[in-house]
Amino acid sequence: MYKYFIFIVLCFLPIQSFSAGPSIKGETIDWGFNGPFGKFNKSSLQRGLQVYTEVCSSCHSLKYIAYRNLSDLGYNKSEIKAFASTFTVTDGPNDDGEMFERPGMPADHFVSPYPNMNAARAANGGAYPPDLSLITKARGGGADYLYSLLIGYKKPPENLEVREGLYYNKYYSGNLIAMPQPLYGEDVTYADGTNASIEQMASDVTEFLAWAAEPEMEVRKRTGIAAITFLLIMAVLSYIAKQQIWANVKKKQA
Amino acid sequence: MKSSIPKSQFKNPVINWIDTRLPIFTAVNEAVGTEHPTPKNLNYWWNFGSLAGVTLVIMIITGIALAMNYTAHVDHAFDSVERIMRDVNGGWLIRYIHMNGASFFFIVVYIHMARSLYYGSYKAPRELLWILGVVIYLLMMATAFLGYTLPWGQMSFWGATVITNFFSVIPFVGEPIVNWLLGGYTVDNPTLNRFYALHYLLPFVIAGVILLHIVALHRFGSNNPLGIDIKSDKDMIPFHPYYTIKDFFGLAVFLAVFCVFVFFLPNFLGHPDNYVPADPMSTPAHIVPEWYLSPFYAILRAVPDKLLGVLAMFGAIGILFILPWLDRSPVRSAHYRPMYKIFYIIFIINMLGLGYLGVQNPEGIYILLGRVCTAWYFIHFLVVMPLLNIIETPMALPKSVSDPIFSSGSSGMAPAARRSKK
Numbered sequence: 001m002y003k004y005f006i007f008i009v010l011c012f013l014p015i016q017s018f019s020a021g022p023s024i025k026g027e028t029i030d031w032g033f034n035g036p037f038g039k040f041n042k043s044s045l046q047r048g049l050q051v052y053t054e055v056c057s058s059c060h061s062l063k064y065i066a067y068r069n070l071s072d073l074g075y076n077k078s079e080i081k082a083f084a085s086t087f088t089v090t091d092g093p094n095d096d097g098e099m100f101e102r103p104g105m106p107a108d109h110f111v112s113p114y115p116n117m118n119a120a121r122a123a124n125g126g127a128y129p130p131d132l133s134l135i136t137k138a139r140g141g142g143a144d145y146l147y148s149l150l151i152g153y154k155k156p157p158e159n160l161e162v163r164e165g166l167y168y169n170k171y172y173s174g175n176l177i178a179m180p181q182p183l184y185g186e187d188v189t190y191a192d193g194t195n196a197s198i199e200q201m202a203s204d205v206t207e208f209l210a211w212a213a214e215p216e217m218e219v220r221k222r223t224g225i226a227a228i229t230f231l232l233i234m235a236v237l238s239y240i241a242k243q244q245i246w247a248n249v250k251k252k253q254a
Numbered sequence: 255m256k257s258s259i260p261k262s263q264f265k266n267p268v269i270n271w272i273d274t275r276l277p278i279f280t281a282v283n284e285a286v287g288t289e290h291p292t293p294k295n296l297n298y299w300w301n302f303g304s305l306a307g308v309t310l311v312i313m314i315i316t317g318i319a320l321a322m323n324y325t326a327h328v329d330h331a332f333d334s335v336e337r338i339m340r341d342v343n344g345g346w347l348i349r350y351i352h353m354n355g356a357s358f359f360f361i362v363v364y365i366h367m368a369r370s371l372y373y374g375s376y377k378a379p380r381e382l383l384w385i386l387g388v389v390i391y392l393l394m395m396a397t398a399f400l401g402y403t404l405p406w407g408q409m410s411f412w413g414a415t416v417i418t419n420f421f422s423v424i425p426f427v428g429e430p431i432v433n434w435l436l437g438g439y440t441v442d443n444p445t446l447n448r449f450y451a452l453h454y455l456l457p458f459v460i461a462g463v464i465l466l467h468i469v470a471l472h473r474f475g476s477n478n479p480l481g482i483d484i485k486s487d488k489d490m491i492p493f494h495p496y497y498t499i500k501d502f503f504g505l506a507v508f509l510a511v512f513c514v515f516v517f518f519l520p521n522f523l524g525h526p527d528n529y530v531p532a533d534p535m536s537t538p539a540h541i542v543p544e545w546y547l548s549p550f551y552a553i554l555r556a557v558p559d560k561l562l563g564v565l566a567m568f569g570a571i572g573i574l575f576i577l578p579w580l581d582r583s584p585v586r587s588a589h590y591r592p593m594y595k596i597f598y599i600i601f602i603i604n605m606l607g608l609g610y611l612g613v614q615n616p617e618g619i620y621i622l623l624g625r626v627c628t629a630w631y632f633i634h635f636l637v638v639m640p641l642l643n644i645i646e647t648p649m650a651l652p653k654s655v656s657d658p659i660f661s662s663g664s665s666g667m668a669p670a671a672r673r674s675k676k
């Protein structure tokens with residue numbers, strides 16, 4: 001039992017992945033969604049959605065998220081309906097065989113900025129801006145890495161030649177990234193009056209994308225606590241039963 | 255006439271009626287019930303056989319549920335997995351159980367095999383039991399590899415490309431064999447379709463071999479920590495209720511640890527790149543296998559020549575088949591083999607080392623370490639094991655299972671007795 005306990009404790013150490021590739025050590029943030037009881041901060045998620053919508057979404061899609069999923073952020077049905085209707089969705093074909101455009105509905109997935117990958121490449125100098133739905137799960141370092149990357153645009157060292165179309169980033173593998181600096185500070189005006197510093201926006205959009213990658217996280221952790229509590233009680237009871245049943249075998253040995 | 259029918263032993267009239275005509279209840283009772291005598295001194299390392307069986311059942315149940323929602327097509331596979339994660343009711347739970355279940359199946363089986371190695375369970379008369387176990391292990395590796403391809407992430411695609419390429423080293427027919435396996439010249443939709451079909455098939459083949467494994471086990475019964483044959487009935491206890499309750503307790507602890515991963519660290523054992531959709535045009539910086547295949551990947555890379563590397567990798571697994579004939583020592587349990595015990599510990603450390611090296615970039619010191627560990631892996635089996643029989647003096651064996659436990663200090667076997675009393 002003691003060994004198992006140590007094992008379980010070790011499991012909670014903040015290690016991201018067993019076989020994550022080598023990445024440059026970035027900032028480590030004490031996210032509210034870390035740990036076995038972690039939860040997303042709803043106002044941060046809402047601010048993050050604003051940053052994604054006003055900044056990131058001009059190049060990056062978020063195709064696995066539907067507008068209806070925004071209820072997780074604390075929005076009600078009419079707010080989601082209103083938000084979805086600000087986007088234009090191509091639908092069809094209609095009875096005449098024509099594609100047509102209509103306002104977005106809650107059931108629609110987030111509208112992508114480009115119709116396909118080739119269009120995305122063509123508009124971005126050959127580099128493809130990845131879909132962000134899974135970005136915190138798809139990069140070693142997860143949310144910490146994403147946050148570091150967003151605030152990692154610094155002045156390049158003098159001896160480093162930065163080619164046209166590439167940008168220096170302290171935390172990107174190889175330091176030269178095709179994405180221009182997305183956040184400078186005051187890029188958005190937060191509805192709740194929060195000061196839109198570069199760190200604040202980076203942190204909010206990271207929290208939002210961490211939710212987008214794992215919208216089930218809060219339910220998952222809650223279920224986990226219940227499941228493990230149940231199993232530990234079952235373990236204790238079955239251990240007592242086992243001792244009881246084995247008593248006569250043990251007695252003969254004594 | 256009526257009295258001439260051999261009647262079943264069961265009291266319940268319905269069960270009796272069925273069992274008289276189709277003795278399934280008798281079969282179960284003799285397999286895991288009151289009619290299956292088991293040594294009474296089995297320790298907790300003996301829990302892992304039944305745990306492996308339970309894990310297979312978990313994998314098959316969650317796997318079938320996943321199959322109902324999965325689409326085996328290169329354009330839809332990744333999306334369908336994300337749909338399972340986001341839109342299917344409880345889909346994230348089913349998938350995370352299946353994903354981590356694969357890792358835990360290997361953890362359990364590795365412990366089961368390490369148990370067997372330590373207590374000499376592979377020795378006569380249980381050679382076929384061991385060989386059937388190695389067959390199950392091989393089938394598990396194949397199934398896990400096929401399953402890892404299905405989400406069609408970057409590691410799925412490139413892992414499949416690397417592993418199927420092993421077969422291209424076969425002289426003359428290598429390329430045609432690879433094309434035949436892939437259903438084309440590269441990993442593509444036909445590959446995904448056949449991998450899916452085989453991934454669904456192989457677990458049932460595993461279940462069949464497990465049945466044979468159990469039949470072979472029941473021929474001579476379980477080995478035990480002392481590794482001696484059991485002569486007296488008083489050293490045996492029925493499997494039920496003694497080992498059913500002990501296995502149940504072990505299962506509860508195992509599931510609790512499993513749940514820590516499923517609910518709190520679901521992607522800890524995976525690779526982030528597999529959340530990037532497969533892209534044949536972009537090779538990941540480092541292609542690494544899942545951790546449970548990692549030791550053999552390290553062996554593959556340790557050999558500079560491609561053909562010899564592949565041979566070394568398959569040889570590393572193949573060598574397990576002849577293990578019962580490499581270790582000629584008549585003493586089973588490492589308890590009574592002071593030298594083997596030391597080499598056993600070195601072997602386990604070496605194996606963990608290979609596992610670590612398999613996921614590192616092969617550069618600098620890692621290349622040298624990989625070669626040393628690979629060499630030691632083969633030296634352990636081909637040199638150390640046969641040699642130990644000649645140079646090692648085993649301790650005196652106890653006469654019976656009851657002996658060392660009941661009467662410490664009795665003549666002739668004191669050191670062994672004290673050792674096993676802990």
